[in-house]
Amino acid sequence: MTYNINNKGYYGEFGGAYIPEMLYPNVEELRQNYLKIMAEPSFKEEFDQLLKDYVGRPSPLYFAKRLSKTYNTKIYLKREDLNHTGAHKINNTIGQILMAQRLGKTRIIAETGAGQHGVATATVCALMGMECIVYMGEIDIARQAPNVARMKMLGATVIPAISGSKTLKDATNEAIRDWINNPINTHYIIGSVVGPHPYPDMVARFQSVVSEEIKWQLKEKEGTEKPDYVIACVGGGSNAAGAFYHYLEDTDVKLIAVEAAGKGIYSGESAATSILGKEGIIHGSKTLLMQTTDGQITEPYSISAGLDYPGVGPMHAHLYKTGRAEFVSITDNDAMIAGLELSKLEGIIPAIETSHSLAIFKEKQFKPTDIVIINLSGRGDKDLQNYIDYFKL
């Protein structure tokens, strides 16, 4: 059994490209070219150079001494929060903007929820001098004003998605519709390991730099490439895919995916897709998604806008179904407390998305000898107001 994608674009039974014929030429062009382009020496060179000089990679693998002591285990934090723009998202947008250039595209579209992916996309478009249009749910525009301002300052046009529930899934629908209307000159930079094949695989490959670095960094620090656990939060699943990537087939390394339970898994306000979801099709991919018995996609809830997606990428659906990864869900409250705790213990304010993965230590007991890696997917600057309001700081 493999936990990676097969040559038909599926992870086990999940994945594929369930797209209207209008999108077929675009997606097919990408499918036929993405591996070839990524293998070109000039592509690799430019990608690596930008990750180093512009993003600031490698991101440190930091031994969190006081956190480790508190939970009596060895905890390392993979510091994706130190990347330019403050999260892992930029690894993917750098890769995709280079891809778009090589495909001869001149116009970039993207969807965004919290605005992190929107900012990362606007950033690389500014870097390359490309036109950038970001779709964002009307409701998210109102609750993520600083990121909207950042995108505008970077020269992007932010278009409100006013259909459906006016959040991330609708912004994604609008981006897809834009692509249907502009099939020739436009590349769609999807922000996670979701969407039709080859997107989940392409985004996972761009994010795989995270586990590539963990391997040699851990070797330097612990004399082994293999941790006992790799833990990451899952919205669509891109930071988790990057942190898991080079360990997928090595079952000695246990993988834990942390989802948002919102106000409680069965509260009706949750984004715990692996538990609440059923197999179906969302945004062109066969995967697990939250839906009614009638197959209508439902609106999830989480305090963190980045985990507020009704599906997970097909890789994660497969990791869940096969049991390769353990799925845990964490409530708003437990996440917020874990975020505050990391701030006080280590001087690192995490994004609320990331705080969900840090709450694992309240859920699960690790051995003193275990090496536990948490992918610290983003920094909490964007969430300050949320933390302040929540704790009345």
Place this chain on the structure above:
Amino acid sequence: MNRINKKLNESKKLLSIYFSAGFPSLNDTVSIIESLEKNGVDMIEIGLPFSDPLADGPTIQKSSTAALKNGMTTETLFNQLKDIRKTVSIPLIIMGYFNPMLQYGVEAFCKKCQEVGIDGLIIPDLPVDVYNNQYKSTFEKYGLINVFLITPQTSVERINFIDSISNGFIYMVSSASVTGSSSGFGKEQTDYFKRIAGMNLKNPQVIGFGISDNETFAQATTYAKGAIIGSAFIKHLNKNGVTKIDEFTRNILN
């Protein structure tokens, strides 16, 4: 013979109308179908509403959302249609996205279609190869014609493949766009219509997306066997409710 094939064998140009089932009111489905047939429409696409209609513009998004709010479900639609063949004889096609069908069960869905007298399906997000490998035999078992889309960007090779696995008509999307966004056809579109007409495909073509009035209907049917109107009819329903459907079709056909 399937009603769709019979209809395609008639010598006239065909007018086909799309509407969202359950809109404007939940129980308008049957009366809209009956009224369309009475007023000279040749074929009907009954839209099964979906929460996330990727290929649709604002007009159909809104009618789908409204239909869902009205309480439309897959089961409700089949219940509404259960006696439809007592009063309606033109071909009826269900047009919808794949996920609701998947959740109903593809075989159960097809079986229900046959029971109520549905003749074919249009499922924009069911890819050609997935249909061909996994579902073709099920559709055929229940006598359903699956209709595929082609666009101005579809390669000649792919059009030929789609033609080879189709047994009704080919749905020609008029331009690179979601539904409801075009206003009139320019040279680019008519060149594309001519190009496809010149391919002498085994299946007749019916043009959809951007047909909104007498002029665009006439242009499309100059090159194709028929044309499908969706958003423009939904707009009519928005304005008039289920009344004056005779006026609407007369304006298209005169």
